[in-house]
Amino acid sequence: MKYVDEYRDGDLAAKIAAAIAAEVRPDRTYSFMEFCGGHTHAISRYGLEDLLPANVRMIHGPGCPVCVLPVGRIDDAVRLARRPGVTLLTYGDMMRVPGSKGTSLLKAKAAGADIRMVYSTLDALRIAEAEPDREVVFFAIGFETTTPPTAVALKLAAEKRLPNLSFFVNHVLTPVAMRAILTAPPVPGERPVAIEGFVGPAHVSTIIGLEPYREFAERHRKPVVVAGFEPLDVMQAVLMLVRQVNEQRAEVENQYIRAVTPAGNVAAQSLVDRFFELRESFEWRGLGSVPASALKLRDEWAALDAEKRFSVETIRADDNPACECGAILRGQKRPAECKLFGTVCTPETPMGACMVSSEGACAAHWTYGRFREHDSLRRAS
Amino acid sequence: MKAYRRKLDLANGRVDLGHGSGGRAMADLVSGIFREAFANPFLDQGNDQAAFPTPRGGRMVMTTDGYVVSPLFFPGGDIGSLAVHGTVNDIAMSGARPLHLSASYIVEEGFPLADLKRIADSMGRAARAAGVTIVTGDTKVVERGKADGLFISTAGIGELPDGLDLSGDRAEPGDVVVLSGSIGDHGVAIMSSRENLEFETAILSDSAALNGLVEAMVAAAGPHLKLMRDPTRGGLAATLNELAHQSGVGFRIEEAAIPVKPEVAAACELLGLDPLNVANEGKLVAVVSPAGADALLAAMRAHPLGAEAAAIGTVVADDQQFVQMTTGFGGGRIVDWLSGEQLPRIC
Numbered sequence: 001m002k003y004v005d006e007y008r009d010g011d012l013a014a015k016i017a018a019a020i021a022a023e024v025r026p027d028r029t030y031s032f033m034e035f036c037g038g039h040t041h042a043i044s045r046y047g048l049e050d051l052l053p054a055n056v057r058m059i060h061g062p063g064c065p066v067c068v069l070p071v072g073r074i075d076d077a078v079r080l081a082r083r084p085g086v087t088l089l090t091y092g093d094m095m096r097v098p099g100s101k102g103t104s105l106l107k108a109k110a111a112g113a114d115i116r117m118v119y120s121t122l123d124a125l126r127i128a129e130a131e132p133d134r135e136v137v138f139f140a141i142g143f144e145t146t147t148p149p150t151a152v153a154l155k156l157a158a159e160k161r162l163p164n165l166s167f168f169v170n171h172v173l174t175p176v177a178m179r180a181i182l183t184a185p186p187v188p189g190e191r192p193v194a195i196e197g198f199v200g201p202a203h204v205s206t207i208i209g210l211e212p213y214r215e216f217a218e219r220h221r222k223p224v225v226v227a228g229f230e231p232l233d234v235m236q237a238v239l240m241l242v243r244q245v246n247e248q249r250a251e252v253e254n255q256y257i258r259a260v261t262p263a264g265n266v267a268a269q270s271l272v273d274r275f276f277e278l279r280e281s282f283e284w285r286g287l288g289s290v291p292a293s294a295l296k297l298r299d300e301w302a303a304l305d306a307e308k309r310f311s312v313e314t315i316r317a318d319d320n321p322a323c324e325c326g327a328i329l330r331g332q333k334r335p336a337e338c339k340l341f342g343t344v345c346t347p348e349t350p351m352g353a354c355m356v357s358s359e360g361a362c363a364a365h366w367t368y369g370r371f372r373e374h375d376s377l378r379r380a381s
Numbered sequence: 382m383k384a385y386r387r388k389l390d391l392a393n394g395r396v397d398l399g400h401g402s403g404g405r406a407m408a409d410l411v412s413g414i415f416r417e418a419f420a421n422p423f424l425d426q427g428n429d430q431a432a433f434p435t436p437r438g439g440r441m442v443m444t445t446d447g448y449v450v451s452p453l454f455f456p457g458g459d460i461g462s463l464a465v466h467g468t469v470n471d472i473a474m475s476g477a478r479p480l481h482l483s484a485s486y487i488v489e490e491g492f493p494l495a496d497l498k499r500i501a502d503s504m505g506r507a508a509r510a511a512g513v514t515i516v517t518g519d520t521k522v523v524e525r526g527k528a529d530g531l532f533i534s535t536a537g538i539g540e541l542p543d544g545l546d547l548s549g550d551r552a553e554p555g556d557v558v559v560l561s562g563s564i565g566d567h568g569v570a571i572m573s574s575r576e577n578l579e580f581e582t583a584i585l586s587d588s589a590a591l592n593g594l595v596e597a598m599v600a601a602a603g604p605h606l607k608l609m610r611d612p613t614r615g616g617l618a619a620t621l622n623e624l625a626h627q628s629g630v631g632f633r634i635e636e637a638a639i640p641v642k643p644e645v646a647a648a649c650e651l652l653g654l655d656p657l658n659v660a661n662e663g664k665l666v667a668v669v670s671p672a673g674a675d676a677l678l679a680a681m682r683a684h685p686l687g688a689e690a691a692a693i694g695t696v697v698a699d700d701q702q703f704v705q706m707t708t709g710f711g712g713g714r715i716v717d718w719l720s721g722e723q724l725p726r727i728c
Contacts, residue, residue, distance in 0.1 A: 010711045046712050049712065050711070106398065231710050367715065
């Protein structure tokens with residue numbers, strides 16, 4: 001595959017791995033957070049941990065839009081879908097995400113709610129036009145990457161004056177969440193983890209550019225390397241971070257020069273700005289309530305806002321109290337250190353954010369990496 | 382390590398789509414409901430078919446299957462030919478010679494007769510080509526909305542040669558794992574023709590009857606051949622996990638040795654799917670002792686349906702029954718069951 005195979009070249013990976021091994025200092029450790037679940041997935045799926053020196057540790061951050069949506073918002077979506085006459089449209093990987101009391105969209109669908117998987121926001125327009133008797137609600141979620149497509153659908157819905165289409169908006173913001181992780185006060189009883197740099201999500205930066213990460217480099221002195229999702233991208237980003245740490249630099253660097261420009265996609269930013277504004281606060285699974293971390297529809301688009309049309313009032317619901325998602329997302333614990341991991345919490349029956357989609361830290365570890373603990377236990381015995 | 386399996390919630394649970402996807406949820410459903418209700422030694426073997434002695438000596442093999450594919454016509458096949466191929470293959474994987482099939486049609490009110498004729502004709506042609514006869518059938522019509530156009534159920538029987546004992550519980554450490562050709566073709570062909578997901582690809586379903594290939598394999602490898610299975614729903618990943626579980630062993634496979642067509646790899650990339658989880662309808666996995674591996678591979682490659690056959694790994698001792706893979710990138714990872722349906726990621 002042109003433009004894919006080039007970034008999965010095992011020989012080149014071995015060379016980058018050798019370069020990382022040569023440049024890391026043996027007397028210290030390096031802890032980097034890959035914020036985005038896409039990177040977590042690549043690291044696990046290609047077994048990159050085996051290629052990195054033991055003193056380079058990747059902390060799997062919260063950047064999976066499916067994972068971070070709180071229980072209460074899932075419950076809202078289920079309640080919306082159960083209303084007579086409502087058809088709820090969702091991206092496929094939302095289907096299994098647990099709400100409270102064991103609910104999920106998949107289970108609500110099995111119980112009779114009209115919930116349909118779509119692949120594009122434009123499917124929402126097509127379905128709303130084809131079925132004028134249904135109240136069609138699009139469950140809009142995701143980081144900066146999926147917000148512009150929602151904005152496009154909003155624009156078309158407004159132009160076509162579709163009376164039966166509305167949007168349940170749950171779009172969230174990457175830099176704000178990164179800041180929340182970095183500035184969170186230490187939790188008593190948990191070992192503090194110093195994040196020394198971030199692998200930034202490339203797809204997000206194709207939209208927002210590099211500027212929003214400047215504060216991490218300048219104010220917090222944490223290097224950020226915006227990187228693509230192919231395994232070689234991740235390896236190269238790690239090498240770039242190691243170099244910055246060794247040289248005591250803290251800069252925003254762009255590994256993904258093939259698609260990311262410093263200013264990002266200005267047209268997309270402008271379209272998003274036309275429809276959305278900041279929420280005062282938004283609840284994140286694993287992180288709690290984070291001010292100005294999500295978007296809502298501007299008042300002038302109230303007719304397209306499912307929250308207003310159906311008077312949605314989110315009822316806060318708690319995660320399982322034994323769930324260690326928060327500590328795992330902040331790098332203070334590893335997935336296998338959570339007592340729910342692999343017992344009651346598996347990809348079939350996820351309890352917490354990190355196990356919810358294949359991009360979550362726990363799901364990636366369960367699906368691709370859990371043999372490592374077993375192998376190390378076997379070697380030790 | 383923890384290896385927890387959650388019990389089915391029989392009081393409040395409902396069947397959802399994940400229970401039909403060939404992954405771990407489906408395995409749990411089958412073992413928690415059907416195996417318990419029907420319990421007997423044939424079923425307990427956990428194969429896709431059952432071998433049983435006939436009263437006058439000799440052994441027969443029986444299987445049954447249901448076909449609910451959407452769309453009914455797809456690049457490289459249709460539900461009629463698919464029903465024949467799937468049933469013939471389930472019999473052939475035991476090493477038996479398929480003989481006769483049944484065909485039960487559940488048709489939705491309003492279904493076009495022309496399509497019904499086209500599907501039945503295709504089914505008849507596929508049966509003749511595979512050397513089996515469809516000797517009995519049944520037709521039911523249900524109200525509009527009660528079936529997605531057309532469902533087909535089949536049963537098949539075959540004759541098992543003396544001395545042949547292939548079963549999913551026979552893999553042993555040191556054995557070689559062989560795959561008959563490229564994976565994921567059927568699943569990608571189906572997805573490419575689904576309404577709302579149409580994309581242009583030259584990929585055809587690999588739907589085919591494998592009994593001819595199996596005959597050549599049995600002749601070449603004889604007692605060295607331990608087991609065969611066709612990696613249909615759930616793909617190669619589910620099949621290897623099933624076999625690991627059944628035999629109480631682990632597998633170590635090499636990603637670079639697994640044939641995947643570039644178009645299939647590209648489509649999976651686009652949709653965020655893993656070819657290891659994508660369905661096949663004309664491929665098989667075989668486990669063979671090392672002494673028989675070369676002869677088996679040579680015989681497979683000499684057959685048109687096994688031309689790309691490859692040794693993809695070995696059976697290892699592993700009390701955790703992990704299927705481990707060395708990635709093309711040089712790292713290691715597990716190849717796990719799919720959790721419920723494989724769902725495209727949002728970004």
